[in-house]
Amino acid sequence: METQTAQIQYQLITSTEELEKIVPELENEQTLGLDTEGNKLDPLTSKLFLIQIATKEKAFVINCQKVDLTPLKPVLEADRPLKIAQNAKFDYSLLKAQAGITLGAVFDTMLAERVITCGISREISLRALADKYLGMKLDKTIRDSFTDPTNAALHGKFSKEQLDYAARDALILHEIFRKQFAILQKEELVNTAKLEFQVVPVVGEMELRGSLIDQKKWRSHIAELIEKRNTINTEIQKDLRHLTDFSQVDLFGNESDAINLDSPLQLLEAFKKLGIPLPNTSEATLSKIDHPLAKKLLEYRGFEKMITSFGESILEKIHPLDNRLHPDFLQLGADTGRFACNNPNLQQIPAESGFRSCFIASPGYKLITADYSQIELRIMAEVSQDPAFLEAFNKDIDLHTLTASQMFRIPIEKVDKEKRFQAKSINFGLMYGRGPTSLGLQIGLSVEDSKKLLDVYFSTYKKVKRWLDDVGRDVVRYGYARTLDGRKRLFTLPERTDPDYQKLIGSIERAGKNMPIQGTSADITKYALVYIAEKLRQNNLDAYLIHTVHDEIVTEAREDIADDVAKMVEEQMIAAGQKLLKSVPVKVDVNISSVWEK
DNA sequence: GGGCCGAGCCAC
DNA sequence: AAACGTGGCTCGGCCC
Numbered sequence: 001m002e003t004q005t006a007q008i009q010y011q012l013i014t015s016t017e018e019l020e021k022i023v024p025e026l027e028n029e030q031t032l033g034l035d036t037e038g039n040k041l042d043p044l045t046s047k048l049f050l051i052q053i054a055t056k057e058k059a060f061v062i063n064c065q066k067v068d069l070t071p072l073k074p075v076l077e078a079d080r081p082l083k084i085a086q087n088a089k090f091d092y093s094l095l096k097a098q099a100g101i102t103l104g105a106v107f108d109t110m111l112a113e114r115v116i117t118c119g120i121s122r123e124i125s126l127r128a129l130a131d132k133y134l135g136m137k138l139d140k141t142i143r144d145s146f147t148d149p150t151n152a153a154l155h156g157k158f159s160k161e162q163l164d165y166a167a168r169d170a171l172i173l174h175e176i177f178r179k180q181f182a183i184l185q186k187e188e189l190v191n192t193a194k195l196e197f198q199v200v201p202v203v204g205e206m207e208l209r210g211s212l213i214d215q216k217k218w219r220s221h222i223a224e225l226i227e228k229r230n231t232i233n234t235e236i237q238k239d240l241r242h243l244t245d246f247s248q249v250d251l252f253g254n255e256s257d258a259i260n261l262d263s264p265l266q267l268l269e270a271f272k273k274l275g276i277p278l279p280n281t282s283e284a285t286l287s288k289i290d291h292p293l294a295k296k297l298l299e300y301r302g303f304e305k306m307i308t309s310f311g312e313s314i315l316e317k318i319h320p321l322d323n324r325l326h327p328d329f330l331q332l333g334a335d336t337g338r339f340a341c342n343n344p345n346l347q348q349i350p351a352e353s354g355f356r357s358c359f360i361a362s363p364g365y366k367l368i369t370a371d372y373s374q375i376e377l378r379i380m381a382e383v384s385q386d387p388a389f390l391e392a393f394n395k396d397i398d399l400h401t402l403t404a405s406q407m408f409r410i411p412i413e414k415v416d417k418e419k420r421f422q423a424k425s426i427n428f429g430l431m432y433g434r435g436p437t438s439l440g441l442q443i444g445l446s447v448e449d450s451k452k453l454l455d456v457y458f459s460t461y462k463k464v465k466r467w468l469d470d471v472g473r474d475v476v477r478y479g480y481a482r483t484l485d486g487r488k489r490l491f492t493l494p495e496r497t498d499p500d501y502q503k504l505i506g507s508i509e510r511a512g513k514n515m516p517i518q519g520t521s522a523d524i525t526k527y528a529l530v531y532i533a534e535k536l537r538q539n540n541l542d543a544y545l546i547h548t549v550h551d552e553i554v555t556e557a558r559e560d561i562a563d564d565v566a567k568m569v570e571e572q573m574i575a576a577g578q579k580l581l582k583s584v585p586v587k588v589d590v591n592i593s594s595v596w597e598k
Numbered sequence: 599g600g601g602c603c604g605a606g607c608c609a610c
Numbered sequence: 611a612a613a614c615g616t617g618g619c620t621c622g623g624c625c626c
Contacts, residue, residue, distance in 0.1 A: 262621055264605065279611060282606070305607055309619055334616045338610085345618045348609040376610090432614040439614090506613060514615040518610090522616095550610045550616090602625080610616080 010052075010059035010167035016068040022060055026075050029055050031107070033173035034076075034083045036091045037146050037166055039154065043093035043208065044321050049146060049153050050163075051095075052170035059167040065156035069099050079105045084173040086110050086126045088197075089331075092204035103201065109173060111196045112180045114332040115189050119480070119490035130172055133179045138168075192487040192523075196332065199526050202533040202545060203329045209544040209556070210324035211346065211359055211596075215315055218358040222311045229303035233261060236296050240270055261300055310355055314344045329548075336515055337487045337522035338550055347549045359596035366562035366592050370569050371552035372524070372577065373587040374399065376431055379520045382581045383484065386463035393584045400424040406460050407453070426457050430468065431517045433510030468513050475512025476505055483519035484580045520580060521551055527576035528553060535568050547596075554596060566590050 013019050026032060033054035038046035051062040051072070062072070076083065076095065085091050088108040095101040113124040123132075130136040142165040146153055153162065184190045240259060259266045264281045271278050274293065278285055283301075286294040319326050325344065333340020341347045349355050361367045377399055381389035388406060392399040397412075404415040404423035415423075422443045429439050440450030458465040475481045480490045491512065494504040525548060532553065536543055543557035543565045553573065557565040570588045577586030591598055 260622080262606095263623085265622080280605080282611090284611080301606075305620085308621075309608065313619085330617095333618090336616060338616060340617050342618060345609085348607090348618065350608065351610090429614070432616095434614045437612070503613075510613075511615065518616060521610090552610085600626090603623090605621085605623105606619105608617105608619085 008059070008164050008167050008171065009057065010054075010061050010163070010171075012163060013060055013062040014066045016071065019062060019067050019069075020071045023071050023075060026053060026055070026060075026081070029081045031056075031082045031084055031174060031177065032075075033059070033170040033177075034085045034088075034091060034103075034106075035166065035170040035173070036094050037153075037162075038094055038098070039147055039149075039151065041090075042319075042326075043090070043097040044319060044326070046094060046098065047154065048094055048098040050158070050166050052166045054167070054170035054173065056174050059171050061163055061167050063156060063158070064099070069101065073101050076101050077104045081105075082107055084109060084177045086129070086169070086173065088200045089204050089207075092201055093208055096204065097208060106197050106200055107177055107181075107193075108197055108200055109176050109180060111200070111332060112177075112184065112193050115193045115196060115487070116180065116183050116187065117490070118332075118337075118488060119335045120492055126169060126172075129176050133176045134172060136172065140165075187488065188486055189488060191485060192337075195485065195523065195526055195530070198530045199331050202529045203331050205533065206545050206547070207326050207329060209546050210319065210322065210326040211546050211554075212324050212362055213315070213318065214358045214360050215318070218315060218355075221354045221358065222307060225303050225306050225311075229300060229307060232296055232300045232303070236261060236293065236300065239293060239296075261297065262304065267297070306350065306355075309348075310350065317344050331526075334518075334522075335489050336519040337483065337489075337526070338518060339522070339525075339548060346547060356597060357595040361556055361594050364559055365556050366559055366594060367546075367596055368555040368557055368562060368566045368569055368590065368592050369552065369596060369598055370555070370566070370573055370588055370590045371549075371598060372521070372573065373589055375521050375524065375551050375577065375586070376517050377427060378577075378581060378584045378586065379484070379517050380431060380464065381584045383516055383520075384461075384464045384467035385583065386461050386467075388461055389464065390583055396585075400427060403427055403457075403460075407456050422453065426454065430464065431514055433468075433472075433513050471513045471516065472509040475508060475515075481512040481515035481519075483516050483523050485520065485523040487519050487523060489515045489519065524577050524580055524586075525551060525553065527579055528573040531572035531576055532569055535572060536565075541565060552598075562592050566592050 013022065035052045036048065037050040038048050040046035048064045051064060053060050053062070075081070082105050083103060084107045086108070087110045088103070088106040092103045095103050109126070109129055110124045113129060127138045127140055130138045142161050145151055145162060184193050237259070259270055261267065267281045268278055271293070276289065276291060283298065286298055317325055325346065327341050327346050328343045330340040330342070339347070378393055381393055388402070389399070392402045400420050400423045401412055401415045403426070404419040405412045407423060408419055425439060425443050436447050436451040436454055439454065440447050443450070445453065471481060475491060476493065479493050480488050482488050491508045493508070494501050498504060529545060529548060532555070533545060541557070541561060543555055543561065545553065546556050547554035553569065555565060555569055570590045573588045574586050589598065
């Protein structure tokens with residue numbers, strides 16, 4: 001450990017001439033370790049301090065404030081050599097925003113580790129990888145010195161510790177890559193890793209472009225909701241006043257709320273005083289009891305959620321530089337392979353109620369919102385090869401109506417809303433491993449009747465049942481499940497002696513059955529993002545991917561080419577779907593508008 | 599005052 | 611009350 005710094009071989013590059021001299025050497029390599037240092041996490045405003053490039057033998061630390069980076073551009077942008085980086089999205093964005101370099105061909109050690117250990121570990125920091133693969137204990141404390149505003153690095157001056165640290169992070173990547181790649185091959189995960197690496201620049205671009213939001217419209221929508229929430233709050237407080245011995249009055253003589261409606265504890269207390277003891281204040285509990293307070297409370301909560309989660313807090317994230325939102329897309333956020341998103345999470349913006357229409361196209365542009373039609377059920381048809389499912393999609397018959405008709409043995413024309421709803425509930429519930437209890441609850445049947453209905457369903461769709469049973473059995477036997485593209489999710493199987501054994505197994509079976517469905521959908525969306533980005537680049541189109549929500553992709557395109565881009569997006573999404581789905585057609589719904597809407 | 603966790607609820 | 615999969619955000623409440 002103490003000899004760590006002594007072993008670091010690197011050359012500091014402080015002039016363009018020096019840089020020009022080393023470029024041919026870099027171009028001859030198969031792989032390069034790559035890292036960058038800046039003073040902020042935000043690529044739009046961070047300074048680019050250093051680019052560290054390592055061959056297997058030595059590192060070059062380039063002082064970006066003293067060097068013209070032009071000679072370096074080709075080697076970083078080319079398909080070869082392969083650039084190994086930890087969290088390559090960060091380097092991609094920083095290089096793009098601050099140096100105009102479009103990083104090409106990456107192997108991301110962080111994503112590789114996510115792919116390898118998906119489901120059983122989230123230890124993907126460089127520190128963790130160095131420990132795991134090299135038995136090396138990294139000291140990352142020096143990193144903080146780069147973000148220190150008094151740092152001399154702002155003037156192009158770096159301490160030996162800073163340079164050692166920077167060089168080391170690039171040097172160790174080769175050995176981590178070598179070991180990870182061997183695992184990826186052995187586990188047949190090269191395919192998945194490659195897809196993830198191709199998604200990196202797409203996500204980088206998506207974040208850099210960001211989304212435009214109509215602040216005035218957003219605020220007026222929130223104001224309406226606040227008004228409604230306050231009205232209900234006042235009502236509830238009035239209803240409950242008799243429960244408290246005194247009303248609380250603050251220094252200014254204002255009455256404060258007698259109870260905090262956001263506190264489950266206080267609510268339980270209030271219900272108790274009303275003679276209604278409750279186990280909890282969940283939506284399920286409150287919706288069952290017939291009391292005006294419960295009703296009003298649920299209404300209050302709806303507004304409260306909208307206001308706190310989607311109100312001013314989202315506007316606070318607007319970037320001052322371009323007035324746009326630049327969320328953090330986590331391309332491997334979920335263990336199924338799905339994206340997650342934060343700061344802010346644009347994947348949970350309420351679908352209705354006037355929120356989404358506040359997301360607008362830039363002046364002179366249009367938003368193209370494209371989403372896969374029933375992609376998860378199509379995947380279910382593909383993996384199960386159930387003839388009835390396949391037929392529905394191949395003949396373009398409404399699946400839920402067909403299901404109802406077959407289950408209840410009535411002609412398609414005789415299927416009413418209720419029966420279609422019941423069939424739809426089962427179709428969707430299957431993918432989540434839903435049981436008769438919760439199913440019955442949703443469609444208004446007793447547990448027994450709901451059980452019977454499931455029996456009828458499975459006797460009609462025998463291959464669906466067989467597929468679900470097979471996956472459930474295999475995930476518990478082997479400890480993993482895969483998507484159609486080979487993506488793997490591992491499960492930690494409980495000990496037989498575990499008191500919760502059955503419960504845990506049940507949960508793993510459900511998650512295991514869901515993985516091939518949800519995960520294949522994620523694979524497809526990722527291929528689509530890659531395909532679309534490639535077309536945009538090839539044709540140098542004035543159009544940009546800005547958002548994705550699991551089975552949906554939003555593109556911002558200049559008005560005069562929006563129709564063509566929309567057509568291309570649809571084609572590429574379908575192509576991505578048909579890459580994995582061979583027995584069912586893939587359908588995509590596309591909408592062109594000045595706002596985000598389906 | 600920050601970290602952590604559960605409850606509750608938004609998305610697909 | 612309850613066996614419906616994947617996430618993130620906000621809050622209250624508890625801890626140090």
